[in-house]
Amino acid sequence: MTSPAKFRKDKEIVAEYETQVKEIRAQLVEQLKCLDQQCELRVQLLQDLQDFFRKKAEIEVDYSRNLEKLAERFLTKTRSTKDHLLKKEQSILSPVNCWNLLLLQVKRESRDHATLSDLYLNNIIPRFAQISEDSGRLFKKSKEVGVQLQEDMMKVLNELYTVMKTYHMYNTDSMNAESKLKEAEKQEEKQMGRSGRQDDRQTPRSPDTLASIKSDEKPVRRSSVKKIEKMKEKRQAKYTENRLKAIKARNEYLLALEATNSCVFKYYIHDLSDIIDCCDLGYHASLQRALRTYLSAEQNVETSKHSGLETLEGAAESLEANGDKQKVMETYNNVFCPPARFDFQSHMGDTMGVMCAQQPVEGELLQRCQQLQSRLSTLKIENEEVKKTMEATLSTIQDMVTVDDYDVSECFHHSNSMESVKSTFSESYLSKPSLAKRRANQQETEQFYFTKLKEFLEGRNLITKLEAKNDLIEKTLGESQKTDCCLASGRRNSSVRKQESGEAIPLMVESCICFISRHGLQHEGIFRVSGSQVEVNDIKNAFERGEDPLAGDQNDHDMDSIAGVLKLYFRGLDHALFPKEVFHDLISCVSMESLQERAVHIKKVLQSLPSKTLIIMRYLFAFLNHLSQYSEENMMDPYNLAICFGPTLMSVPEGHDQVSCQAHVNELIKTIIIHHDTIFPGLQDLQGPIYTIPGAGDDFCDSPHCEPPLVEEPAPDTVSVIHNSEDVTLALTI
Incomplete structure (x- = not known):
């Protein structure tokens, strides 16, 4: 079981x-x-x-x-x-x-x-x-x-x-x-x-007995x-x-x-x-x-959109002011084409349609021709300076309006989070303080540009009128009279250059700088605002006669006119203060981010220039640096001064883009203004007049032309300053 x-x-x-x-x-x-x-x-x-x-x-x-x-x-x-x-x-x-x-x-x-x-x-x-x-x-x-x-x-x-x-x-x-x-x-x-046990327990018995017992038990077992x-x-x-x-x-x-x-x-x-x-x-x-x-549909929409945007992008790239100007003038040819010339309208039978050059009119015409040529020479120099300043300002405006701030790709860098999309780019670009500052700077620069444009156009109009009169008078007088006028002017300019070659700091430069240092450091818009052309001519003519109209303490001159005389001097040099030979070496430093590195590079380049040129540069840029320290009052920081003096001091060689190169020139001049003490050698290395900041000594014009003179007499081998002579020179030979 x-x-x-x-x-x-x-x-x-x-x-x-x-x-x-x-x-x-x-x-x-x-x-x-x-x-x-x-x-x-x-x-x-x-x-x-x-x-x-x-x-x-x-x-x-x-x-x-x-x-x-x-x-x-x-x-x-x-x-x-x-x-x-x-x-x-x-x-x-x-x-x-x-x-x-x-x-x-x-x-x-x-x-x-x-x-x-x-x-x-x-x-x-x-x-x-x-x-x-x-x-x-x-x-x-x-x-x-x-x-x-x-x-x-x-x-x-x-x-x-x-x-x-x-x-x-x-x-x-x-x-x-x-x-x-x-x-x-x-x-x-x-x-x-x-x-077996039963057999063992039985005792021995007789055979008959045993047989009887066995016969009885055997069947049972x-x-x-x-x-x-x-x-x-x-x-x-x-x-x-x-x-x-x-x-x-x-x-x-x-x-x-x-x-x-x-x-x-x-x-x-x-x-x-x-x-x-x-x-x-x-x-x-x-x-x-x-x-x-779905993807094919969306991708085809994107392809179609991209195709249209490429066409639009091509049209945006083709936006071109000069081409549109030409198209407008061609489209409205009858509106913009010059009118017919005005013909001489005779009066009461007067058929003489040309100028008369007979005596006694000839002498008067000859004198008038000389006056016109002198006036044209001055006006052309002045207008060229205005043009350079205008082009530099235009370059600044173009830099403002062509800044690459249109890339908004950062706004479309989506994360996996479901947070609301907010354009940080738009916030930064359209922030009120930043936008207001940019707009104010742009409008101020535009105002200055249009001021210079108006001045340039008016000057060009005047030059055109005077040239037309001069050409007609010359044509009337004939070649002989024309040659006499030119020879007279050439003799005068030759005497000017001859007289100037002996001065360390020309009288016109030193006197104008001293006057501005006394009375005009806080004058708003100094060198940017144009002065009276009549007063500029009067002051310039006085210097040409060997006089110093700014001597003494009288302060009845227009500050902008005096600033215009100083710029006119550098504008009228036969060669710009910075020679064309060092243009590329100087411009190459603009790419350096550190102003100190720029200054060291400029110093090395300028070491090769004549000592007369370095003395003039040292004197001028020390003054401009001093003037820029009053930028809160006169609104002329180093960059604004560079815009005014850049086209005058350094001309762009032919074959270069005038607009883009002028922006580099302005940046270079700004660097020199800021680091003039590092760039130019001191009195130990370069003997000659220096400009001293007012309050640093008894006077601030350390030069033989300042009264009283505060500079020790230069060594015999150094340059000397000539005060006056017949036809004092106005141009510095570099």
């Missing part, structure tokens, strides 16, 4: 198997629920995509309509009959071309966004709807296959349970038969042992033994039969167990993956096609 312990163990094994099967069954149920959930999420995603593109289509069509209205609003104005001819003629100008291309670009964008809306509604949304329908159908079929596979696996598990129970039953019968067989064997052994043997044989046969059944049942159980484990493994590793693949059949590929349709 089976022991209670073995019986309990068998029950535990069965219970464990049933628990494992129960867990598998629960897993199968959850698997179907999970697949159902994935299908629902997929359907919801596809529905959201449809709703999204439906809403986006509405936005795109609204945007398209608004763009169309915007373009039509301005195109209608362009096509209006009012001033139609004027607008048609204006359309050839580059700004108008940009405007027309901009409107066409808006119309192009309107059409493109309308196309986008149509693609969303009639192409992309139906694709998502079809994917949703296909996914639902495929999931339903895949689920049916999955349920069938689960049922087949449960059948396998049930079969395993049945085989296991059969094995347990036959094994129990085998064990019971074995127990009974062992019990029969024990009875047989017991019977055989009892017979044989019957019992035979019965036991028969029972043993029966039980042996039963045990053998049950044992064979148990072995076969165990084999069947092991086979079923292996098959079941293989089926379970196959289901979890392969079948479930195949079922999921069936659920996903065509889903990702179809979704990819739909999204690629």
